[in-house]
Amino acid sequence: MSIETLIAEALRVRADAIALTDINSTAGIFPFLQQAQRHNVHAVVGIDFRDGSRPRYIGLAKNQEGLYELNKHLSEVLAAGGPFPQRAPAFSHACIVYPLQQAPDVLREEEFVGVRIAEIRQLYSLRKRFPVEKLVLWQPVSFQDTISFNTHRLLRAIDRNSLLSKLPLSEQGQPDDRFYTYAELAAQCEGHSYLITAARKLLEQCQFSFYFHAVKNKRNVRGSSWEDFDYLRTETLRGAVSRYPKLSQEIFDRIEKELLLIQQKDFVSYFLINYDIVRYAHRKGYFHVGRGSGANSIVAYCLYITDVDPIALDLYFERFINLYRDSPPDFDIDFSWKDRDDVIRYIFETYKEGDRAHVALLSAHSTFQYQAVTRELGKVFGLPTSEIEQLLAKGGPKHPLDQYGRLIKRYGQRLIDVPSHLSIHAGGVLISEKPIHYYSATTIPPKGFPITHFDMHVAEAIGLHKFDILSQRGLGHIKTAMELIHENQGVEVDIRQVERFKEDEKIKELLRTGKTMGAFYVESPAMRMLLSKMKAQTYLELVAASSIIRPGVARSGMMRAYILRHLDAEKRKEAHPVMESIMPDTYGIMVYQEDVIKVAHYFAELSLGEADILRRGMSGKSRSKEEFQRVKDAFFSNCERLGREKEITEQVWHQIESFAGYSFAKGHSASFAVESYQSLYLKAYFPLEFMVAVINNFGGFYHTEFYLHELRMQGAEIEAPDVNESRYLTHIQGTRVLLGFIHLKHFEKKSTEWLLRARAKGPFTSLEDFMLRVPLGIEQLRILIRIEAFRFTGRSKAQLLWIAHARHQELQQRAQAAENSLGLFPAEVKPFRLEELPPLSTSEDWEKIHDQLEILEFPLDSPFLLVESLPVGTCMARDLPKQNGKWVTLVGYLVTVKPTRTVKGERMHFGTFLDQEGNWVDTVHFPDKKNPYPFRGKGVYYLKGRVSEEFGFYTVEVAQITRLPYKQSS
Incomplete structure (x- = not known):
């Protein structure tokens, strides 16, 4: 049930007190408190601790200290990978309720035994074991009705990746896990009314009062609020002297106005923490970009959090902070994808206090959506993939839905937007004044940093303002380019x-x-x-x-x-x-x-x-x-x-x-x-190094192939990987650009590591020498041969492949024997007489490009060499201005296609091609032309269309488009 449904059901049966105890989760606590406060329901919060589906105990927080204890316990067990201890820790501010069959014989003061309605008949034998005041009525509420119970069973089957018919009863809740009226409970407990009395007393002990928006980020950075403000003002004025050679009254007035408002809104520590993060990045040589509405602040500009001058741009500070704005300020700080994790590590280490965590990453709640839910339900019902695909087909299935199709549609609609799992917010970091476990348990995903159970909306509702520490590859382009420029040209670049x-x-x-x-x-x-x-x-x-x-x-x-x-x-x-x-x-x-x-x-x-x-x-x-x-x-x-x-x-x-x-x-x-x-400065003055940097950061709008094309257009000589010269990433020597081993499809990273480790002891002298020194399997070796990584030997691919297959096993055994002898008797390569091979029947160019397509997924030579027969007399990009308004034919290599919709909702496309001279051609494909002449994937196309111009920019409105067939090997 959703929180809203839960409260509505509680009101329906006139329950005046309920406890929310999600299984190993605290994501719902604050939305639950908010709804309960709104409807005057006494809300108790806690956690149902379980190993898988096996219950251990339930913890109920008596106050906020109790929630801290429960959150900390859950977080520690989740971080360790479980299991939970059979006996709960001795909490000072939380009560524990054990299931009847798992209760210890001796109970502590704040420990109780929960008795379900179905277990009441067992009480006669248990009353000698436990005092009556320790026995409490425990009625779980998971379902609203039969439909919600069925939905639960489907979710359990999805979670276990099991057919619904194979779902064990132990992995399900019970249909009677629902709300009962007080009269119904009293009737069920006839003769055992002490269960209800004890349960009521237990709930009354739990008084979790909470004031929304009262939670605070870390309040003070330097010891007290006045020290923080004094430091912020001092650092801002120091930065102003650096930023503005001529300090005007307008600048002073803007600084004072902002500082006053920042102090009034209690955002001083927020600024100082962002300032601290940026200063750490500067010390480490990390580039950053401060953006978001924070770029409207002159204080942020003077602290070098942002690089945007709000005076010069007349930026509106009230967009960032104003007295009427309740929402928190917003700095988005981008770092290179290579540097971001270290910055986050610094935040976690700097703002912790002993073993009490004050920092966590924000989670995001991933929810079920139509396509995923349909696939999952299809598997649960045992449908074959073909039938599931029919349910997902555009326009719906061709045939009327059968029983399972109707069930999938019915329950699929119920599951849309239902939470599926926790994921990580793109960049949100929380730094709280009190330890983070006062508000949420934490889970540690593969990334290694703990995440909260609640999302950004809950964080904002309780008063925690996130710090956005983001990553983008554009900054990686800049940093890598500067390193390559220094390495290749010996030039230090000041990018600021x-x-x-x-x-x-x-x-x-x-x-x-x-x-x-x-x-x-x-x-x-x-x-x-x-x-x-x-x-x-x-x-x-x-x-x-x-x-x-x-x-x-x-x-x-x-x-x-x-x-x-x-x-x-x-x-x-x-x-x-x-x-x-x-x-x-x-x-x-x-x-x-x-x-x-x-x-x-x-x-x-x-x-x-x-x-x-x-x-x-x-x-x-x-x-x-x-x-x-x-x-x-x-x-x-x-x-x-x-x-x-x-x-x-x-x-x-x-x-x-x-x-x-x-x-x-x-x-x-x-x-x-x-x-x-x-970026444009680097592109203008160091185009080769800059484009290699873009390639090595694997980020950008285009595929690697087209950045290599841009390199070639700028005068670079592009070469395939070479076992004696290439690195893991692409690198540049003068105007030579050698592709890195990372671009070889199916060539494993460990293979590269072995290769580079062996090469560090000296260059390879032959293929045989390579096979003795690098323990590659024959398939990995074939990749290097086919991409011409052994071209320094002067032998053809056919000869090298012949040697590799003929001698691979022998040389690998000798290499292993040499390794086992601890290098006392190094393996030697005996001369190998190679028979003259007959000439190949296929053209050498075609074989070369074919291997490049298979291994790199793009050609290093002109893609137009792939085509069987190129049309003649076609237009080039440089001819378009002269042909404005006229019909033309072109041959273009497809770069990218962007689908969009017209104002009427019809689908159309924008295309980008390269002509045979390597220049760009932009095309428009209107709806009436899209269906008869669709794009058919990557390749060289023959296009016919009319040239149009708008504001001096030329495009071709395509009427016909045909992908040209590639040559076939003979």
Whole structure:
């Protein structure tokens, strides 16, 4: 049962006190307390401790100290992997209830024996064993009705990966685990009313009072609140001197205004902890990006938490913190995926106190969804895969549902959004004033850091503000690129000179032309297109582009309106005067999240608190639909009172609505833009090292193949792995780029480790020498031969494969014998006479590319060599401007396809191809052309379509598309 259903059932039977004891979980405690307080039900909280399905004992918290004891006990056992001890620890502030059959003979003061209704008949033999005051009525409540019991059985079968018909009774609850009225309980306990009396006394002992929003993050960092504030002010002013060579009164005033508000809202320690995290990262040489609404703060800028100047960008601090805003501030701090775990480790070690944990990662609650639940229920009922796939088929099954199909549909609907398991929040870290076990038990997932049982919504409800410690690969690109530049060219790069980068002409040219592949956040086909259309070349234009590209702005039609007004001053006159006065930088168009607050406050005269409710509701963070609706109604009534035209009001509301869940805060976009500039600087001046760094961080919009293509277009010589020169990752020597062994499909990491360990003692002199020194199986060896990793020997692949198969076993045995002799008698390679092999019947080029396709999953040579016969006289990307409005034919190698929907909901696609000269071609595939001419996977395509142009950007509206057949080996 959900919490809401549980309380509703309790009210139905007029229960005035109930205890929530989830099995090995505390996820529901605070939602339960909230609902119980709302309905005046005496709420008792605890834990049902079990080893699998076997009950051990139930713990009930007498107060918050008791919950701490129970949480700590559960966490320790879960961390150790179980089992629970048969006897509970001696708790000081919690009561223990044992199942009747497992109760110890001698009970402590706060220990009791639970008697179920079905066990009452056994009491006559047990009353001599236990005093009556130790026997309590114990009636579990798990089910509302037969349907909920059946749902439970299905969940148990899913959990055990078992057929429903094979589910043991020991793995199920009992159908009578439900609520009874007091009269029904009294009737069942006739002659044993002391059970009810003892149970009531036990519940009365448990007085868990809790005030929501009263919980605090770690209060003080330096000993006291005044020391914290003094330190925050000192460090902020020190940073201001560094950030601003000329300190103006405006800067001082903004700092003082923010500091006062931060102190009033009790967020001083929140800032200082983020500051401490960033300082640790700087000491370790880790790059970071501070973003989120925190980028609107000059204090954050002066503390180097963010790199966005809110004065220069006129960022709206009230979007971050205002007196009317109850929600916590929001810093998203990104680190490289390589560095993030060490930063989290630092937080855990720094903010613990002895053996009392004050830090935990936030969990997220994964829930069942339609496809997964249908598959799981299909397995539970024993359906074959083909029938399950029919149930999932688009448009539903072709035949009427049978008995099992109807059951799956019926119970599948009940299970949608039901919690399935705990996962880890993307980056949320909690640092609490009191130990974290006062609020939640913790579980340790494979990642190694403990996670809470409740999610971010509960954390916010009780008053714990999360710290967002996130990872992204863009920062890894930058760090790795700088290391490669130093290694390859001996140059040290200062990547923090962002102000200089903003004025760099080479970077402006990359932006203006959309040549941004590899650069963080601005490399996708859609972003390249937008930058080209905008002719973007300034920081502010890039900031705007980062938000305009978001679906909310694009779908509302505001992206096109923005580009029109950006390029044509006459079009700016179409803006509503009030909207233009609110958002002059974006020509009266809502682009950023804080624009919602501004428009609501200045256009509709909502209070700042109401405006923030509107913003949170639009971004999906509001949990109260009623509160959001109230603010929406106030928006329209205020506009009517102010005399706004109804049509204009509706247009403005449509813009606000289009933001739902998609818009960025301006500071967030500005933070992204800083990282984009850093990437673009490296791409402009060190293109080879930068692209190798992108490849080695395995992050980006495109497949590795296309970053290698970009390297080739920049003058690099791309080479397949070589056993004497390559590393695990790709590396660069001058303009030579040697692929790493990591790119070889099915080549195991341990094989690379053996290879590199042997090579450290000296280069390999031949294939035979390699086989003596590296203990690879024949299949692993074949991969290296086929990818030409032994090309230094001068022998052909066929010759090398012949030697490998002929001598592999012999040389491996000799290598093993040498190893067993502790190296006293090193193995020697005897000369091997190789017979002349006949020439291959297939072309050498085809064999080479075929092996590359199989082992790398892409060719290192031109993919157009794969095609049996290329059409002649086709158009190239450079020809498109001359062919505007005309029909053309092209041959293109597919890079990526983006599906989307028209305003009518029909599916269409945007495509990106490479032409035979290696340049990009962007295509549009409208719904009427998509079905007769579908994409058929990776390959070279023949396209026919009409060239179109918008804002100087050329695309081909495709009418026909055919994948060209590859050559076949003979």
